[in-house]
Amino acid sequence: MFHSTSIKIRFAVSVGSNTLRAVIGFATGLVIARALNPAGYGDLMFLLGSFVAIRSVLDMGSSSAFFTFLSQRARARYFYFVYFCWLAFQFFVTLLLIWLIIPASIFERIWLGGDREIVLLAFVAAFIQQQVWQTVGQIGEAMRKTIQIQLMNLAIALFYLMTILLASIYGELSITKILGILIVQYTVATIFACHVLKGDQAGVLVKTESLGEIWSDYWKYCKPLVILALLNFAYDFADKWMLQKFGGAAQQGYFQIASQFAAVSLLATTSILSVFWKEIADAWARDDLSRVAMLYRKVSRGLVMLGAIVSGFLLPWSVQIVNTFLGPAYISAWPVLAVMLLYPIHQSMGQIGGTMFLASGQTHRYMFISAAMMLLSILMTYIMLAPSSGTWIHGLEMGALGLACKMVVLGIVSVNIQAWIIARYGGWKFDWVFQVVGIPLTLSFGYLARMLVGALWNLEGISNIKLMPPFLLAAVIYAMFILVMIWFVPSLVGAEKTEIKNMLERLKARRV
Structure with a gap:
């Protein structure tokens, strides 16, 4: 079973492992939120979240292309080397920008008073976690080494919880220490995983592609995604930046902790998304459209309803959940949590739809749909968060609750447009x-x-x-x-x- 490539076993292991990891991660998040208070937690999430947004500009769709190409067939070591060089380029260019190049006046406006050294730490932590470790996971999934990757993820979550608990018990938990823990644990995990996966590749002989051939494949796949990457950065960063500026760190904390609770409903989706991506890419490359349709229908229906089942139970208990797990300091966050629990229901459908586009190489369609919805989203975020007076366009000044409402409403609209287009080009009825x-x-x-x-x-x-x-x-x-x-x-x-x-x-x- 440890080396099984069966879809059912890999789905089951992914869901089981991610369930345990989500419980551990959830507990870790609660410890951090209680220790840092709403404002401190909001500052931490803003720092990490800003680099998650910046990641889309750095990546430009290349990580999606990398995983799709790996999922289609085995690749030579030179293919991996080229992509790792690209990651190193992203890292050092951004490092120099933050450390030496960006003037203090611009730096102040982007990170709203953040210390340059702490911002630098946040970048390193986010890059290793979101880009380097994700690449390791993609390589493992492309080899159908789901079980090994999930066990490594589980070990990382346990280590993180233990170190955060120890720091909290001794009263030494701070934003700097949290970022340091993230950097150390993901660096060690990456080195270990590379050793394990390299051993699994021993003896695999495939045709080595030239740099020109690799570049051509990436350019064809990523060209539509470059524009999307810029828009995705604007969309993701705008949400966090406007909430931090107009609402303050406490509102950021309320929204981020509500998002963490709501992510429970997305557990199954995030668990099997890489497995689903691999199988769709493989079936599409073989022109097996009947298998694509079957997988899409079963997975999308099952995951959307699973998210609805989890959210449907938790939603009526929003006040009690906040009071029990976070205490009086966060009690004002319960309406935000109630609304955010609705978001993952359609987010499951959106992630599955996005995977369908990317795994099948339909990046042009994905770009046009996503770009239109992100532009609309930025406008709606401003309207929900901006002050009701003193600005060129008056807003509703709703803080975290307004941002949550925007995400739910726009999510329902966007994923159904996406699903309709998928049905059209896939040749089946809109479900x-x-x-x-x-x-x-x-x-x-x-x-x-x-x-x-x-x-x-x-x-x-x-x-x-x-x-x-x-x-x-x-x-x-x-x-x-x-x-x-x-x-x-x-x-x-x-x-x-x-x-x-x-x-x-x-x-x-x-x-x-």
């Missing part, structure tokens, strides 16, 4: 009914379960250990509602009645 039926059902079940529990307990102001009995009872009731829905309408989750019956029969056989 939308499951959204308007399944999502409202899960949300209604969540509120109904909480209402039934509320008839037995007074839930006002309840938190910590006292919350467990009503919360668990609500979970049982909600699970029963969901199981009934899946049994009677299995197509909502991308399954067939026969598949469910066969699964139940196999479970019975194992018990016997």
